[in-house]
Amino acid sequence: MSADDLVPQKVEAILNPGRMLSDGIPYPDFAAARALDDLAEWLPFWAETAERYEALGMAALEAGNRVSGGEWLWHSSLSWHYGQLMWFHEPERREHGQHKKVELYKRAAPHLVAPAERVEIQFESTMIPGYLRLPDGPGPHPCAVLIGGLESTKEESYHFEALCHRRGLATFAFDGPGQGEMYFDVKLCADFHRYTSAVLDAISPRPEVDSDRIGILGRSLGGYYAMQSAALDKRLKSCVAWGGFSDMSDFDGMPPHTRGGFVYVSGYEDLDEGRSYLQETFDLSQSIGDLTCPTMLIQGVHDPIFPPHQTELLQVGLAHNDMAEIVVEPDGDHCCHNMGPVVRPRMADYLARTLRE
Amino acid sequence: MSADDLVPQKVEAILNPGRMLSDGIPYPDFAAARALDDLAEWLPFWAETAERYEALGMAALEAGNRVSGGEWLWHSSLSWHYGQLMWFHEPERREHGQHKKVELYKRAAPHLVAPAERVEIQFESTMIPGYLRLPDGPGPHPCAVLIGGLESTKEESYHFEALCHRRGLATFAFDGPGQGEMYFDVKLCADFHRYTSAVLDAISPRPEVDSDRIGILGRSLGGYYAMQSAALDKRLKSCVAWGGFSDMSDFDGMPPHTRGGFVYVSGYEDLDEGRSYLQETFDLSQSIGDLTCPTMLIQGVHDPIFPPHQTELLQVGLAHNDMAEIVVEPDGDHCCHNMGPVVRPRMADYLARTLRE
Structure with a gap:
């Protein structure tokens, strides 16, 4: 096929x-x-x-x-x-x-x-593009690093960024491997977290950013990347997985075009090869034990992409983390997008609260 | 009836x-x-x-x-x-x-x-309630006075206020006769403009407000009030009628519940008595000749409440005003609400531009 x-x-x-x-x-x-x-x-x-x-x-x-x-x-x-x-x-x-x-x-x-300052981060043989935006008032500001997913990129978080700015957070949204601008250079890969670390190297020294108060939020596939990044780079003090999964064992149950998308951004044309690659690539059980910072997970019971089985895996994986807050919305769909006006402010609140403390 | x-x-x-x-x-x-x-x-x-x-x-x-x-x-x-x-x-x-x-x-x-400061203005035997909100940065700020209509009140302009704040304008939204809180005390009446003037008396001395740069925007029925107020109180330096009309000659063609609403907020129970009262009360031709400040009018051709005939009357009435900008949207409905993302920023731009000059 x-x-x-x-x-x-x-x-x-x-x-x-x-x-x-x-x-x-x-x-x-x-x-x-x-x-x-x-x-x-x-x-x-x-x-x-x-x-x-x-x-x-x-x-x-x-x-x-x-x-x-x-x-x-x-x-x-x-x-x-x-x-x-x-x-x-x-x-x-x-x-x-x-x-x-x-x-x-x-x-x-x-x-x-607020104006968005384009920041181009040279990393190995490629460039990571991102935008830094600042809240009102004097800095240095706590900062939320924002990651898109399979089909969301840094340009799409404009409204979510406003929620962060109103709560006193700076934002840095970037495209990583397989996403937006970077897709052309680097396809989806197992070590997204190294790109996040390169972003932290670049923004931590900025005088506008309080380098002790940087958190991360990832959306959908980005939820995986956010948890992986926060587990492996302790400079991240707070983590929100806005939808997320632990592995690709439920790949075959995803909507067809979502499967097609995953295969595409991985650089494959054949579905079976793509599936094998994805199933080898994603396994959060390898790193989730190191996810020790305050972590919020937002899951919808009716998510057709990351079904309740994935939530269960994440609940097991996060059992060690006393500060984990796992929100499972009984009426929520993928990323609880059908409850945006309720869950989006909550995630911004969580970032603001955990980065203030 | x-x-x-x-x-x-x-x-x-x-x-x-x-x-x-x-x-x-x-x-x-x-x-x-x-x-x-x-x-x-x-x-x-x-x-x-x-x-x-x-x-x-x-x-x-x-x-x-x-x-x-x-x-x-x-x-x-x-x-x-x-x-x-x-x-x-x-x-x-x-x-x-x-x-x-x-x-x-x-x-x-x-x-x-920004926080909304409640301001209660004592006027004759009643009280005019309003909210003052300020943009970022040091004042005094130019200020947009915002008026609702038949069925819109000061609480509904929150999003429009944000458009103003982002453009450096303070906002003061209030309920006048027949509207929101004031309805209980004073029904719809011919001299709304006197209440606007009382508002100007109250906000002009405020140190946060630049009293030489106050404009007014009224929505729907409020468009009439805004034009009337700006014609009769020269402290208003800019005027936007976000939908408006000149008289009630087209009353019988309005949707039934709109007619019912007009009669209700006028304090009548009988439709014929209400219609007579409204037709006596509203006649902008009496004052529009004095509307000499920069004025923007936004009308939708498909407005079932204020039909093109009313736009024509206003065009005639505003012929003397070189600074009038009459926008007639061929696809627009009442207040061009079906084109909100295009016309709302335009009106905020107009206020910002004319109050900056």
Whole structure:
């Protein structure tokens, strides 16, 4: 079986209301996308939407309306992001969307409130791209390092970053192996945590950042990376896994396009080879015993990607950690995106509280 | 015909996706409300939602999570707001909802980012309630005075206020005659502008406010009040009518529950008497000739409440004003709520730009 057989077939396969609206897709755009008859219209719809926001953003900047300029360019970036989401079956169009997303965010960055400073971290033979944003008031600030997942990248955490800033935290969102900009250079791999450590090397000396108060949050697949990173680098003082898993034993039960996505970002074309690689690559039981800092885990019982079996593995793995707070939402879906307005502030609170103490 | 015949019959009559989501109703709550079979479930649904947010907010405050505490109490307030919306046919339940909305916002106010300071302005034999919120940085700040409409009050402008704050404007949102808290004391009347002037008397001397740079924005019915106020009180240096009308000649074409609402907040029970009162009360042609400050008008061609005929009257009335910017959106509905992510930043930009100059 080829990974090509795992492409999404319907708009509903991609459409995720809770996630998209919490991440900042405006409702009118969401409603128009939901009304599309054919999945083939999805990417062109978002490309057109992105171009409309880009034009609005450029006009606003020209008129001296910087705040709107920055926000509309970011809306353009986010529209490209959702346009290329799960579009693994047409790699060229997906990659074009990824590049546009990155470009538009870059142009938005200096105009955002707070401004996003692009930081490019040279690491071995590659470069880790990230954005540092600061809360109001004098520093040094505690800092939340933010990691995306299989299909979320540093450009998508803009709204979550605002939750952090309002609570006095700086944020540093970056793409690691297999994600966003880095995918082109480094595919999904077993040692994501080394990239996190390189990020800590780069941001700890910054005068704006309180190097004794750095925490990490990872979303979905990023939840694994966050736990792995916090277990293996003790400079991380707090950890949130916003959805997470322990191993890939439940791979075959995932939705088809999610499996296709995992195989794609691993650099494989064959599903069986990809599955083998993923199952060898992911095993948190190797490191979770070292996860000793305050750790929050948010899981939804109705998560079709990381099912309750994975939560059980994590509960066992975290049994040693008295400071672990495992939240299992009986009505939650993947990452509890359907409960965003309740779980997102909670995670930001957790980071703020544990990094203040 | 009694105004009682004008009660809404279906959930769709009240449900306004663009407005509710732009004003801050979380999508999961909106989706659950949309799925209600029977309008009778509407108010109880929102009451239950409000109580859930209230409990979340109180728990957050107890745990020291002030930012979440404030936001969740505000969500509770906004849920009460939408619960009682258009509920004119059961005045006691509507009034209970109004009181709860006010109470919850009061409790949220000190914890909001930026905090909302309650200001109670004694005026003649009544009191005008409002909230002052400040942007970051040292003052004195230019200030946007914000007015609600028939069914929007000072508690609902929280998200719009954030747009203003990010652009360096302070905000002062208040309830005038016929609105929110004031409805109980003073019904809809012809001289709203006198209440605006009382607000200016109260906020102009504040050291945080730059008294030479105060503008006004009114929404829907508030658009009329904003234009009237700016025409008659020259301390207002900028005016935005976010939807507006010139007179009540199109009253009979309005949706039934809107007519019922106008009659209710005017203190009438009989529709014909109410209509006569409203048609005598509203006539902007008396004052619009004095509206000489920079003025923006946002109208939607598909507005079923203030139809294009009203836009034409306003265009004629504003012909003398070289600085008037009349935006007529061909795809816009009432207040262009279906285009919130585009028109809301524009209005905030306009206020910021005209009050900076």
